[in-house]
Amino acid sequence: MPITAPFKLASREFRDEPTVIAVNGTKIGGKQLPVIAGPCAVESTEQIVTIARLVQKAGASFIRGGAFKPRTGPYSFQGYGEEALKMLKAAKDETGLGIVTEVMTPHEVELVGEYTDMFQLGTRNMTNFYLLREVGRAGKPVILKRGMSATIEEWLLAAEYILAEGNPDVILCERGIRTFETHTRNTLDLNAVPVIHELSHLPIVVDPSHGTGIRSLVCDMTKASVAAGADGLLLEVHHDPDHSMTGDGAQSLFPDQFETLMRELQPIAIAVGREI
Ligand code: PEP
Ligand code: MN
Numbered sequence: 001m002p003i004t005a006p007f008k009l010a011s012r013e014f015r016d017e018p019t020v021i022a023v024n025g026t027k028i029g030g031k032q033l034p035v036i037a038g039p040c041a042v043e044s045t046e047q048i049v050t051i052a053r054l055v056q057k058a059g060a061s062f063i064r065g066g067a068f069k070p071r072t073g074p075y076s077f078q079g080y081g082e083e084a085l086k087m088l089k090a091a092k093d094e095t096g097l098g099i100v101t102e103v104m105t106p107h108e109v110e111l112v113g114e115y116t117d118m119f120q121l122g123t124r125n126m127t128n129f130y131l132l133r134e135v136g137r138a139g140k141p142v143i144l145k146r147g148m149s150a151t152i153e154e155w156l157l158a159a160e161y162i163l164a165e166g167n168p169d170v171i172l173c174e175r176g177i178r179t180f181e182t183h184t185r186n187t188l189d190l191n192a193v194p195v196i197h198e199l200s201h202l203p204i205v206v207d208p209s210h211g212t213g214i215r216s217l218v219c220d221m222t223k224a225s226v227a228a229g230a231d232g233l234l235l236e237v238h239h240d241p242d243h244s245m246t247g248d249g250a251q252s253l254f255p256d257q258f259e260t261l262m263r264e265l266q267p268i269a270i271a272v273g274r275e276i
Helices: 045-058 082-095 106-113 129-136 152-164 192-199 208-212 215-228 247-251 255-271
Strands: 021-023 026-028 035-038 062-064 098-102 118-121 142-145 170-174 204-206 232-236
Touching: 035 045, 045 062, 045 082, 045 255, 062 082, 082 098, 082 106, 106 118, 106 129, 118 129, 129 142, 129 152, 142 152, 152 170, 152 192, 170 192, 192 204, 192 215, 204 215, 208 215, 208 232, 208 247, 215 232, 215 247, 215 255
Parallel strands: 035 062, 035 232, 062 098, 098 118, 118 142, 142 170, 170 204, 204 232
Antiparallel strands: 021 026
16 A cells, blocks of 8 residues: 655554653653653763652653763853763663663764663754764664754654664654744644644653743643643753753752642643553
8 A cells, every 4th residue: 555645654554553762661652641851951970860869759760861962152051971871871770760861973973882771862963864874773772852943744754764774763752843932932732732643653652841832821722632632741950940051950850849749740640542
């Protein structure tokens, strides 16, 4: 049967059953609602281990944190690189949480892959086709963030690059798009959640932290994401966000807010047939 969608392997026509990805004891794309939480950037062993303990206690399954940071300006903190990967490993050893961290260039895929459980490809790299191909050959799950100006079709075509190299474990991440609205950092396109579920068998997680850019909006938009059918969540949490080394402290939840949010998500998750 010919597949009419331009994204072949990613399409529902190719595979109707939802893709379920098992990683570090957690399943993404099934009944579970995994939560990936942590700071924007890894800043020290103490910082990442402290945050990992806090988010694990509240029910997260993965610790996130950037080692290689794609900053808009060249003079901003660019991340501690391999040192930060070692700090993430310390947080995993301490808590058992899986690691999610960004990889920015094809030549760092091997190094990042030695530490991470899932690669994150950031919004600025969604159309870095050499990088897409390289993680397609890496044999670890990939969280593919939506390009800030990408259509849903362009996003699925980016996923197709990874799938076409033989890596079936792609998780899409809606993180907000650029619109004419300037009050929020981005416009979180929750339409994408049911649209992706109609068009594709791949799981989709939502990142309301970058989607809003404003701490006070994150909890409401997280709840809306779960109600819309998200397969998981990616949230920035920092124990001391006012001293965060990236500008993303303004969108990072305090640990007690994260804990309350995790509790308040329970009935919403149950209502949509999920376990959190
Ligand atoms: C991040 O997750 O910290 C990040 C840089 O995200 P994005 O690529 O969505 O801006
Ligand atoms: Mn960030």
